[in-house]
Amino acid sequence: MSNEELQNLLSERNALLNELSALPHIVRASIFEKYDVCSRPGCKCHKGEKHGPHACFKVSIAGRQLQKYIPKGRRKQAEVAVSEYRRALQIIDRITAINLELICSKDNNGKQ
Numbered sequence: 001m002s003n004e005e006l007q008n009l010l011s012e013r014n015a016l017l018n019e020l021s022a023l024p025h026i027v028r029a030s031i032f033e034k035y036d037v038c039s040r041p042g043c044k045c046h047k048g049e050k051h052g053p054h055a056c057f058k059v060s061i062a063g064r065q066l067q068k069y070i071p072k073g074r075r076k077q078a079e080v081a082v083s084e085y086r087r088a089l090q091i092i093d094r095i096t097a098i099n100l101e102l103i104c105s106k107d108n109n110g111k112q
Helices: 003-021 072-104
Strands: 029-036 051-061 064-069
Touching: 003 072, 029 072, 051 072
Parallel strands: none
Antiparallel strands: 029 051, 051 064
């Protein structure tokens, strides 16, 4: 690997690490909509017209799958958080590829 290639990889990795640090709202979850039945016996939801939709996170924490309600005014914020998580995964994949190349490639002299 030439010195220029090495510098390009290191520069790209640093830029990716900076981008990763600029993703403060990461939430490793998915968003889904849920319909509920309440506890009031005469409510319309018991006749098939359920309450909802309610946006929820589905997340796994410490090996347990949880559902967390997303308040009505925060749906967009939740979508941004999940989007940031997806971007973080892309960044980590690229950093991994760069680090593998740096560790496993041969130098100018044909040595690893």
